Amino acid sequence: MKDKPAIVGAATAGVDALEDPTDYWGLAQVVSARAVKDAGMTFRDIDGVVFITSVWPPERVLTSAAYLAQTLGIKPAWAKMIPYGGTPISEHFMWASMAIQAGLATNVLCVASENLNSRLTRGGVVEVFAKTANNSEWEYPFGPLLPSNFGMIAQRHMHEYGTTSEQLATIAVSARKWAALNPEAGMRTPITVEDVTSSKMISSPMRMFDMSLVSDGAAAAVVTLPERAHDGPNVPVRVMGFGECVDSQNLMFNKYLTKMPGLRKATDQALAMSGLARDELDIVYPYDPATISVVVELENMGFCEPGEGGEFVSDGKIEPGGSFPINTHGGLLACAHPGPSASMIQMVEAIRQLRGECGDRQVPDAKTALCLGEGGFYAWQVNVLGRE
Amino acid sequence: MSGRKPVITSSAAQHFWDECAKGRYLLQQCTNCQTFRYPPGPICWNCASDGVEWVESPGRGTIFTFTTIGRAPSEEFKPYVPYTVALVDLDEGPRVMGNVIDCAPEDISIDARVEVAFEDVGDAVLPQFVLSGATAS
Numbered sequence: 001m002k003d004k005p006a007i008v009g010a011a012t013a014g015v016d017a018l019e020d021p022t023d024y025w026g027l028a029q030v031v032s033a034r035a036v037k038d039a040g041m042t043f044r045d046i047d048g049v050v051f052i053t054s055v056w057p058p059e060r061v062l063t064s065a066a067y068l069a070q071t072l073g074i075k076p077a078w079a080k081m082i083p084y085g086g087t088p089i090s091e092h093f094m095w096a097s098m099a100i101q102a103g104l105a106t107n108v109l110c111v112a113s114e115n116l117n118s119r120l121t122r123g124g125v126v127e128v129f130a131k132t133a134n135n136s137e138w139e140y141p142f143g144p145l146l147p148s149n150f151g152m153i154a155q156r157h158m159h160e161y162g163t164t165s166e167q168l169a170t171i172a173v174s175a176r177k178w179a180a181l182n183p184e185a186g187m188r189t190p191i192t193v194e195d196v197t198s199s200k201m202i203s204s205p206m207r208m209f210d211m212s213l214v215s216d217g218a219a220a221a222v223v224t225l226p227e228r229a230h231d232g233p234n235v236p237v238r239v240m241g242f243g244e245c246v247d248s249q250n251l252m253f254n255k256y257l258t259k260m261p262g263l264r265k266a267t268d269q270a271l272a273m274s275g276l277a278r279d280e281l282d283i284v285y286p287y288d289p290a291t292i293s294v295v296v297e298l299e300n301m302g303f304c305e306p307g308e309g310g311e312f313v314s315d316g317k318i319e320p321g322g323s324f325p326i327n328t329h330g331g332l333l334a335c336a337h338p339g340p341s342a343s344m345i346q347m348v349e350a351i352r353q354l355r356g357e358c359g360d361r362q363v364p365d366a367k368t369a370l371c372l373g374e375g376g377f378y379a380w381q382v383n384v385l386g387r388e
Numbered sequence: 389m390s391g392r393k394p395v396i397t398s399s400a401a402q403h404f405w406d407e408c409a410k411g412r413y414l415l416q417q418c419t420n421c422q423t424f425r426y427p428p429g430p431i432c433w434n435c436a437s438d439g440v441e442w443v444e445s446p447g448r449g450t451i452f453t454f455t456t457i458g459r460a461p462s463e464e465f466k467p468y469v470p471y472t473v474a475l476v477d478l479d480e481g482p483r484v485m486g487n488v489i490d491c492a493p494e495d496i497s498i499d500a501r502v503e504v505a506f507e508d509v510g511d512a513v514l515p516q517f518v519l520s521g522a523t524a525s
């Protein structure tokens with residue numbers, strides 16, 4: 001573990017939408033300052049920045065990492081941009097680790113920011129994502145929503161394995177239970193399985209409560225050299241391993257929809273690099289834009305057998321106090337889904353859990369976590385985090 | 389209706405859409421390995437050959453999966469709600485997206501047989517699908 005890059009600072013902003021700025025750059029700057037302060041550093045100590053593009057112009061440009069670095073007075077900087085969409089949105093720690101190991105940077109600030117809700121409103125987001133997440137030539141003329149992709153996956157999973165809407169609904173119910181314990185979460189009101197299965201049909205069989213929120217929010221973290229892990233005020237969390245693999249970008253190019261050899265490969269890569277086995281993970285963070293995502297991801301990451309995901313998630317083990325805790329912040333389903341920053345919010349939650357800072361929702365003595373990020377439909381990235 | 393026009397990105401795609409407007413469903417077939425491909429493009433994904441010819445397809449296939457939409461993504465789709473988007477496996481091999489039209493959503497199922505039916509949506513003629521045996525309007 002001593003040779004692994006260390007995450008020594010972490011922060012969120014705007015997730016609770018209370019006092020923080022609601023503009024894109026303002027959120028990015030505030031969260032950057034918080035993460036650097038949390039690490040016991042100043043911007044003068046930072047020599048690398050990893051940033052992710054916005055969903056929507058004018059900020060959807062590839063110069064944004066350099067722009068953020070200059071607004072924060074970070075120079076000279078190694079500045080790396082991650083495009084949102086198509087590639088997994090959780091690549092920050094992979095790029096930071098590789099840059100540190102290659103000698104390109106020593107203290108890397110990893111940032112994700114978006115103000116989807118303030119800028120576009122829910123209806124605007126639905127339209128923008130339908131047009132950008134779906135192919136504008138071969139898909140959008142037929143009117144799919146972004147959730148239609150999850151509807152088609154779920155329809156197929158139900159057909160092949162007999163998975164039920166009630167089983168999927170338990171995932172949304174569990175997400176609300178975790179969210180109720182998280183002061184930053186967007187949807188903290190408890191719901192029942194019946195609330196989910198009677199909510200508005202969006203794209204069958206996916207209903208309103210099967211789908212994630214539309215939010216603002218930003219998150220950031222500071223990654224440093226392995227030997228500097230203990231220089232700051234926090235328990236260091238190590239980037240133990242990562243893996244990345246694409247199964248497809250648009251579902252019409254995906255042979256199975258329910259089987260994802262690429263996700264299995266990315267998971268195996270990340271675990272092999274980390275030296276950990278599946279049963280040594282204390283918390284798993286699937287990427288949950290829809291309830292069905294959790295089922296197919298847990299199956300294809302190898303935490304249960306193909307087709308058993310519906311049963312696996314619906315016996316209470318994924319809930320607070322359960323034996324297989326997932327998405328302890330409430331996930332995209334109940335905490336926040338601000339597009340490009342959803343994964344960093346998830347990873348900051350994992351860091352806080354491993355530091356033991358999570359209060360009522362703390363998983364006792366959590367030492368290891370696996371975080372999954374997705375881009376488009378089935379471009380995967382897995383991060384394994386751990387502490388001594 | 390307007391706003392459903394595909395964003396056409398290549399000369400091969402232009403040919404496909406132009407032929408749709410004439411009521412002809414054309415697929416590209418590799419002259420080296422005979423694999424059909426969709427969307428159209430210059431190179432065979434199976435063997436990397438650039439040898440290609442256009443073949444008129446009867447447009448028959450099987451529904452691989454589908455979803456019925458209860459909330460329109462934008463203004464231009466509101467008149468169609470509820471409508472069904474399906475991924476169809478053509479008998480020639482490619483998987484394509486289309487709406488299943490001229491039937492009640494509850495009559496649509498995975499593995500149902502379908503065939504192409506062209507629908508004029510105002511600013512485009514789209515290759516849609518009807519359940520086999522049904523009559524296109």
Ligand SMILES: [Zn+2]
Nearest residue numbers: 418421432435
């Ligand atoms: Zn070929």
